[in-house]
Amino acid sequence: MNSLKKFLVPFVVMVLALVSGVLLWGAANSQPASAQAVYQTPTPDAEGRIYYIVEEGDTCTRIFLLTNVSIDEIIRLNGLTEDCSLITGTKILLGTVAAPALTQTAMPSPTIAPELITPTPTPEPGFAKVCIVLFNDLDGTGMRTEGETYLYGGVVSINDRLGQVSLTGTTVAGNPDEVDPLCFENIPEGSYNITVAIPDGFNATTITNYPLEVKAGEQATIDFGAQVATAAPGEQAAAASGRSPILGIVGAVVLAAGIGLGFVMWRQRKV
Numbered sequence: 001m002n003s004l005k006k007f008l009v010p011f012v013v014m015v016l017a018l019v020s021g022v023l024l025w026g027a028a029n030s031q032p033a034s035a036q037a038v039y040q041t042p043t044p045d046a047e048g049r050i051y052y053i054v055e056e057g058d059t060c061t062r063i064f065l066l067t068n069v070s071i072d073e074i075i076r077l078n079g080l081t082e083d084c085s086l087i088t089g090t091k092i093l094l095g096t097v098a099a100p101a102l103t104q105t106a107m108p109s110p111t112i113a114p115e116l117i118t119p120t121p122t123p124e125p126g127f128a129k130v131c132i133v134l135f136n137d138l139d140g141t142g143m144r145t146e147g148e149t150y151l152y153g154g155v156v157s158i159n160d161r162l163g164q165v166s167l168t169g170t171t172v173a174g175n176p177d178e179v180d181p182l183c184f185e186n187i188p189e190g191s192y193n194i195t196v197a198i199p200d201g202f203n204a205t206t207i208t209n210y211p212l213e214v215k216a217g218e219q220a221t222i223d224f225g226a227q228v229a230t231a232a233p234g235e236q237a238a239a240a241s242g243r244s245p246i247l248g249i250v251g252a253v254v255l256a257a258g259i260g261l262g263f264v265m266w267r268q269r270k271v
Contacts, residue, residue: 048097053089060084069094126216131183132156134171134196137205137225144223150174150181151226153199158184161191171196181221189216202226 044050052063060071060080075084077093086092134154135144152173159166169182191213198204205225214220 042094044097050094050097051091052094053091054086056088058086058088060086063092067094126189127186128189128214128216129183129185129219130158130187130192130194130212130214131181131219131221132169132171132194132196133176133181133221133223134198135176135223135225137227140205140227142206142225144176144225150176150179151199151202154224154226155197156182157195158187159193160188161193164188165190165192187214189214189218194222196224198224198226201229203229 042050042052052067054063060074063069063074063086064071071084074080074092074094075082077095080086132154133144134151134156135148136151137144138148139145150171150173152171154171156169156171157167165188167184167187169184171182172179191211194210194212196208198208203226205227206223208224210222210224212220212222
């Protein structure tokens with residue numbers, strides 16, 4: 001009995017050591033069957049379809065475990081047989097998603113170039129027309145009214161302030177409805193001084209010096225008034241009696257001298 005124990009104990013120990021060594025070697029050289037493969041979900045194409053390219057060793061079960069797409073769905077989407085046989089390198093459909101909405105980027109509105117506005121050219125210097133009227137101011141108001149006619153003989157001068165224009169003329173007489181006044185054509189635009197000399201026998205009833213500024217294309221008419229000159233009351237009385245004041249004075253002196261001479265002669269006779 002003791003000899004049997006001596007034999008069995010070493011045998012059991014040796015068997016256990018052998019089994020332990022085999023188990024350890026198998027664990028070190030084997031890979032776990034449940035090792036998880038890394039899988040990245042493919043990006044959908046432009047139409048929203050998701051595809052998977054079959055690799056060597058792939059089965060519908062493995063693809064199901066990787067993608068979580070059921071075997072029945074893989075068969076239905078790709079028209080496979082019930083055994084779900086696959087060919088390495090082929091592309092199988094896993095599903096579809098909504099195609100991304102096409103975003104249209106608003107194009108910037110074209111910049112409209114500002115309209116080129118051509119400045120209006122400044123008109124070249126032109127000419128004006130100036131007419132001068134000397135009227136018979138019967139009522140002495142200084143304003144020409146109905147029935148007051150033109151007077152002849154007023155000497156008119158037109159001079160610009162730059163000393164480049166100097167014109168003269170004589171006013172005309174007549175009915176304003178029948179006679180045109182004295183007018184000066186082709187007067188360059190600018191500033192002028194207009195004067196009129198009143199004819200003898202008349203007195204001015206308006207100013208006789210008038211400043212005027214004319215533009216090209218304008219026509220200006222200036223009225224000057226005059227009325228017949230009247231004598232002073234003393235002169236009118238003398239003219240009515242036909243006597244002159246000077247003659248009266250001379251007559252008085254002669255009369256006084258005669259009286260003095262007569263007195264002197266009378267005294268001499270008395271002596």
